[in-house]
Amino acid sequence: MRLVFAGTPAPAVPSLRRLAASDHEIAAVITRPDAPLGRKRVLTPSPVAAAAEELGIPVIRAARLDEDATGKVAALAPDLGVIVAYGGIVRAPLLSTPRHGWINLHFSLLPAWRGAAPVQHALIAGDRVTGASVFQLVPALDAGDLYGELRYEVPAAATAADVLTTLAESGAGLLTDVVDDIANGTATARPQIGEPTFAPKLTIADGALDWTQPAGRVLDRCRGVTPEPGAHTTVGGLPVKVLAAEPAPGDVPPLPAGRIAATRGGILIGTATTPVLVTRVQPSGKAAMAAADWWRGLRIDDPVAGA
Incomplete structure (x- = not known):
């Protein structure tokens, strides 16, 4: 399939690399604009932008997925949108612009810890098992039907950074399998079951x-x-x-x-x-x-x- 990939931080990079190595074509990567880093506040590409440029994939820098970003995506005529920790909300009409809509890799066992910081909130809450989920993106926050998930037992001394690193790698495989299934017409999705918990950005x-x-x-x-x-x-x-x-x-x-x-x-x-x-x-x-x-x-x- 012809894909558009949206992501920004380092945990999204394994998914981008895994999809780039697959049989699918990534028409473009959408990521947040370059940000000032370090004491000298040097404008620096996001980890996803840096990886995309290394892979030779066109990059669309967008602070918001607005009308301009929607037009650029529509011009690419993608079959599927894939998002991993982009840092913004996909709304209509962009939500339905790809032929198969958008899927999202999220680092929790949904409906647990919907939101921006699922791993952090899971550890703060003392969860000993977490995981990753791939779901169909819908207007409601992280509420779409699930295509697949994986479970992960959290090591006793693991920090949020440790868990994110592990889930980013294993989740990339899960995500690519779901993309393959959608391409083959064999993907099945089920509704999320249970009472949701939420994971807003930490302060x-x-x-x-x-x-x-x-x-x-x-x-x-x-x-x-x-x-x-x-x-x-x-x-x-x-x-x-x-x-x-x-x-x-x-x-x-x-x-x-x-x-x-x-x-x-x-x-x-x-x-x-x-x-x-x-x-x-x-x-x-x-x-x-x-x-x-x-x-x-x-x-x-x-x-x-x-x-």
Whole structure:
């Protein structure tokens, strides 16, 4: 089939590469415009744009899938639109412009975690199984019929970045299989079953750690917001990012919530249950460092996390 592919961030790149290597033709890639990155704010192509240009595929840069983008897609006469984390909404008439409409690879087991940040919300919620789904795009948010899905058991220490990397690769295979089935006329779709949950884009506030919660909940949030927007707390009123944390060893005595104690390999911070071992931090305005080094240089009397 003749495809149009829409995507922007790195997790969409494996799907683009897999489809480019298939028997299908990608007529064009739609992606968000170049964005300023780094301290020097250098305009940089999206990961999908960079991959498309490497593959020799024409690129349409569009901040919104508006009338102009719709006209460009219509001129290509695609059989199918494929979208993976583009970062915008496909509305009519673009929704029905390809002959078979649009399909979407989404990184959750729908109807769980519809929205922009499914992996992050799944980890924050403590889900131990997640996955990826391919569905028919409809006007309602991530609500279309399912063509296929895969399940993934989340490793205990995996961050959102780890899970996204894995699902991006395995999901690319699932997506390509669905495209093949649509081309062959063998694809079947079923309605989503169950009560939906939603995963809006995370804000900096979502990374704030509440040490009055059980240790498991604190660690779930740490993993779910790593690397973006990042886990953080305050110590003596000063902000500090928590870059790496893990369960404390079993022989560690409990600490009051938020109380900090030095230990080998890091610092212990008390929670509602057992302490959490923090091994790497980044104080405001400074480089990342070992938590033990940061603690030794702290000049605060009786510091408490979250205080």
